[in-house]
Amino acid sequence: MKSFHQDWLANVRNDLLAGLVVALALIPEAIAFSIIAGVDPKVGLYASFCIAVVIAFTGGRPGMISAATGAMALVMVTLVKEHGLEYLLAATLLTGVLQIVAGWIRLGRLMRFVSRSVVTGFVNALAILIFMAQLPELTNVTWHVYAMTAAGLGIIYLFPYVTKAIPSPLVTIVVLTAVAIVLDLDIRTVGDMGELPDSLPVFLLPDVPLNLETLAIIFPYALTLMVVGLLESLMTATIVDDLTDTTSDKNRECVGQGVANIASGFIGGMAGCAMIGQSVINVKSGGRGRLSTLSAGLFLLALLMLVGDWVAQIPMSALVAVMIMVSIGTFDWNSIRKLRENPPSSSIVMLATVAVTVATHDLAQGVLVGVLASGFFFAHKVGRILHIRSAAEDEGRQRRYTVSGQVFFASADAFVAGFDFKEVIDKVVIDVSRAHFWDITAVSALDKAVVKFRREGTEVEVVGLNEASATMVDRFAVHDKDGADDLLTGH
Amino acid sequence: MNKQDRKVLACVDQSRFADTVADYAAWAARRMDAPLELLHVIDRHLERGSGEDHSGAIGFNAQEHLLHELSDKDAAVARAEREQGRRFLNRLRERALAAGAPAADMRQRHGALDDTLAEHEEGVRLFVFGRRGASAETTQPGAPNVLGRNVERVVRAVHKPILTVTEGFKEPERVLLAFDGTAVTRKGVDMIANSPLFKGLPIHIVMAGKESADTPRQLAWAKDTLTAAGFEVVADVLPGDPETVIAREVKARNIDMLLMGAYAHSPLRALIFGSKTTDLLRAATIPTLLLR
Numbered sequence: 177m178k179s180f181h182q183d184w185l186a187n188v189r190n191d192l193l194a195g196l197v198v199a200l201a202l203i204p205e206a207i208a209f210s211i212i213a214g215v216d217p218k219v220g221l222y223a224s225f226c227i228a229v230v231i232a233f234t235g236g237r238p239g240m241i242s243a244a245t246g247a248m249a250l251v252m253v254t255l256v257k258e259h260g261l262e263y264l265l266a267a268t269l270l271t272g273v274l275q276i277v278a279g280w281i282r283l284g285r286l287m288r289f290v291s292r293s294v295v296t297g298f299v300n301a302l303a304i305l306i307f308m309a310q311l312p313e314l315t316n317v318t319w320h321v322y323a324m325t326a327a328g329l330g331i332i333y334l335f336p337y338v339t340k341a342i343p344s345p346l347v348t349i350v351v352l353t354a355v356a357i358v359l360d361l362d363i364r365t366v367g368d369m370g371e372l373p374d375s376l377p378v379f380l381l382p383d384v385p386l387n388l389e390t391l392a393i394i395f396p397y398a399l400t401l402m403v404v405g406l407l408e409s410l411m412t413a414t415i416v417d418d419l420t421d422t423t424s425d426k427n428r429e430c431v432g433q434g435v436a437n438i439a440s441g442f443i444g445g446m447a448g449c450a451m452i453g454q455s456v457i458n459v460k461s462g463g464r465g466r467l468s469t470l471s472a473g474l475f476l477l478a479l480l481m482l483v484g485d486w487v488a489q490i491p492m493s494a495l496v497a498v499m500i501m502v503s504i505g506t507f508d509w510n511s512i513r514k515l516r517e518n519p520p521s522s523s524i525v526m527l528a529t530v531a532v533t534v535a536t537h538d539l540a541q542g543v544l545v546g547v548l549a550s551g552f553f554f555a556h557k558v559g560r561i562l563h564i565r566s567a568a569e570d571e572g573r574q575r576r577y578t579v580s581g582q583v584f585f586a587s588a589d590a591f592v593a594g595f596d597f598k599e600v601i602d603k604v605v606i607d608v609s610r611a612h613f614w615d616i617t618a619v620s621a622l623d624k625a626v627v628k629f630r631r632e633g634t635e636v637e638v639v640g641l642n643e644a645s646a647t648m649v650d651r652f653a654v655h656d657k658d659g660a661d662d663l664l665t666g667h
Numbered sequence: 668m669n670k671q672d673r674k675v676l677a678c679v680d681q682s683r684f685a686d687t688v689a690d691y692a693a694w695a696a697r698r699m700d701a702p703l704e705l706l707h708v709i710d711r712h713l714e715r716g717s718g719e720d721h722s723g724a725i726g727f728n729a730q731e732h733l734l735h736e737l738s739d740k741d742a743a744v745a746r747a748e749r750e751q752g753r754r755f756l757n758r759l760r761e762r763a764l765a766a767g768a769p770a771a772d773m774r775q776r777h778g779a780l781d782d783t784l785a786e787h788e789e790g791v792r793l794f795v796f797g798r799r800g801a802s803a804e805t806t807q808p809g810a811p812n813v814l815g816r817n818v819e820r821v822v823r824a825v826h827k828p829i830l831t832v833t834e835g836f837k838e839p840e841r842v843l844l845a846f847d848g849t850a851v852t853r854k855g856v857d858m859i860a861n862s863p864l865f866k867g868l869p870i871h872i873v874m875a876g877k878e879s880a881d882t883p884r885q886l887a888w889a890k891d892t893l894t895a896a897g898f899e900v901v902a903d904v905l906p907g908d909p910e911t912v913i914a915r916e917v918k919a920r921n922i923d924m925l926l927m928g929a930y931a932h933s934p935l936r937a938l939i940f941g942s943k944t945t946d947l948l949r950a951a952t953i954p955t956l957l958l959r
Contacts, residue, residue, distance in 0.1 A: 190716040505730075
């Protein structure tokens, strides 16, 4: 009861106004992302309507905006090109199913391995890709297009100084459309890009053969779409959490995204996810509750039905201007300044994420590389936390090595190198009470050291294996068992 | 039992009820010899947005700018409210001590009222709060019988007795228990019998509504329990609609505190059939102790 009130009714006026602002910005974006994916604008517009409406009820983050997105559109390009729209719809349905499963098995927990640098790389790569997707509209065109785009950007950023009551992207679109019609400019319009919605969406099943061959085609795409969709959705949820100082249910969000995508697939829409730029716009406009997301979807459809004929007249240059704004607003400009301030490893992770994503047009691969790189750097850093000190005891007959720090695959070599095997001595004591053995590599490094000493005829005693290390050694070590020498030297 | 853990928690906001809440809380604390804590909950209403900017344009570092803007706004409001709240709480604390509360502490918390009370429930013996708060004065002026919108949510959120007060303090002298034989009100009888809160005051037990076969036995049990605990008891079964009967008897017998069970049914049921608790709270214009 209480959360129903909070989610839906606590902020009605602001939610409705914010929903309207968002809907106005969603129309150009949905059209632009449809063009990226290579489908008719109506596919993106139906998807945006449907996803926004469904996620308002099923999502875990009130106030977050989900719709057709660039990140997802980029993944589906080749699928659409090679197999057509029907396979995209089937892939959309499968994406939804996979996302629901991901929510059920709480895959959202894996987000903790996605470091801050990877997130920054993700948003920067996304911004760059959105910008790059506009370039075809800006190459081999007349000067009119450049002038229109520049004027559009000018209106978007300067009009708010006049009034903040009217969305400036809307003003841009209206003014540029009017200019293009009045001057009868011969430039490309939205109508040239494909079919626009002419009716309310209807339920339909994708027209694909239900066999393993189809599954083999769509599954890789659906898997990537699932990963990209959840990554951007969970990242955006965290951003909205921070902006509004509230919390969200990440697993419910995963399931919600899945349900929304399934619904979208059934009415002929493409897969989508949460949108960083639109969610920021929503919060900025005062949207907080689920009502803002719902109204954004409903206003979107209502606007299309009311002014649908005019949408075809919108010049592409107006859309390009809006998308450049989205790209600028999504990019983390501070990250450029921080490239030098941050530790080099963080900057490398960020840049690697951006580079791989821009090269592959696949945010999932970019994030994977980023996560692996962060893991690599982390292992490298922690591997340096290892100290081996030694002191002679018992009038030079015995030497005690004191090991402290972390012993695992990244520090095993340094561990072995810390011992002086050539020393002529009766007995060596290796005190590992202040060390941690993390993996089999660490254990075999200790074995190796022990065996090496024994070969020199030195007696070895290992003391102080703490509980954590002891269990590892018990399971994997060979040095205190018969035939240790044979096993390690491998005959 | 640690005495510190058995405090009276008075929830105040900056409405005209605050003084009355402090007075009743001081009265209860004095009678039970329990420490009193005055709690002021500052709800920042994070579920509400503040949007004057409908430009829909996002520029360089949009996210960071927005975060700074929103957190600065929140910080300014929080600072102002904190200082104002502190002064207001200090005044109430003096008032409660003057009214005989053995000890009075004060605390300010950020959050929603119901969440905060649920978090603080541990160690509380009795909650005291006004039927309407500061926001009700502005949204529903001149409607004395309307309940504040927090009341039901708060009562449902906690599981300890709650004293809801109306404006104006009057030392309770005659207490009426709206008894219906349910587990909640039977627990209430035990509570009265064992608590020093009503020691020495006459207790009126009223069972309203249709008489069933079980009614006389239940009423006799309640009467015997309280008589055995040393109370002067008057017990009646009165036919009629509970809401009207109780409201009428409160007036007729000059009762100044009502006890009853509260919100035993689910919120859904209350939404469909209405809630007897809410009806009674509207009808009875005297302080009411709700038993959970």
